Amino acid sequence: MSALPDTTPSCGTSLDVLSRWHDGDVADPVLDRHIQGCAECRASLYDLGSTGTAVAGMSGVPYAAARVTETTARQGRRDMADFVHELALACLALRGNGRASPDPAPAAEPRDFAAVAADIRSLDRRLRELGVRLELAELPPAEPSPAQALDAARGALSALGKLEGASERQRRALAAADATRASQQS
Numbered sequence: 001m002s003a004l005p006d007t008t009p010s011c012g013t014s015l016d017v018l019s020r021w022h023d024g025d026v027a028d029p030v031l032d033r034h035i036q037g038c039a040e041c042r043a044s045l046y047d048l049g050s051t052g053t054a055v056a057g058m059s060g061v062p063y064a065a066a067r068v069t070e071t072t073a074r075q076g077r078r079d080m081a082d083f084v085h086e087l088a089l090a091c092l093a094l095r096g097n098g099r100a101s102p103d104p105a106p107a108a109e110p111r112d113f114a115a116v117a118a119d120i121r122s123l124d125r126r127l128r129e130l131g132v133r134l135e136l137a138e139l140p141p142a143e144p145s146p147a148q149a150l151d152a153a154r155g156a157l158s159a160l161g162k163l164e165g166a167s168e169r170q171r172r173a174l175a176a177a178d179a180t181r182a183s184q185q186s
């Protein structure tokens, strides 16, 4: 059964269960919620999705497989938006005084640029295998210098807007970029 990914998620969800969920054979709200919060399960599902045709042919339920592949693609888009948002924050952090943020309680320190960029590349590759191409041309191609960091952040935030539309987190990050720029000009 070559459709199964190589790695079993360490959260304890079996590949067999994931495969049946992928086929649309498992209706379990608890599992739905777990998968939404579990990056490892989703990574396995992207692998399953990239072989969706084989899975559909095998199970005899092409509609279910197509539907679930669509769901996986939608989830992938949300995951990508999270990564792109984090990339924008990583760019702001590179600016040095990026802490002059109007946000009183940033959720978490962003990881560094290289780590986030690697996740974006990996997810983009998996989504392309599913036939999903996201518009990422505005992302900075490489880690920006401190002088380029604000423009890089703005590019990432523009890409974020294309992925999820105008959002509160996009607005806040743009405001942080504006505040940083203002504080540098004064």
Ligand SMILES: [Zn+2]
Residues within 6 Å of the ligand: 009, 011, 012, 013, 034, 035, 038, 039, 040, 041, 042
């Ligand atoms: Zn899991």
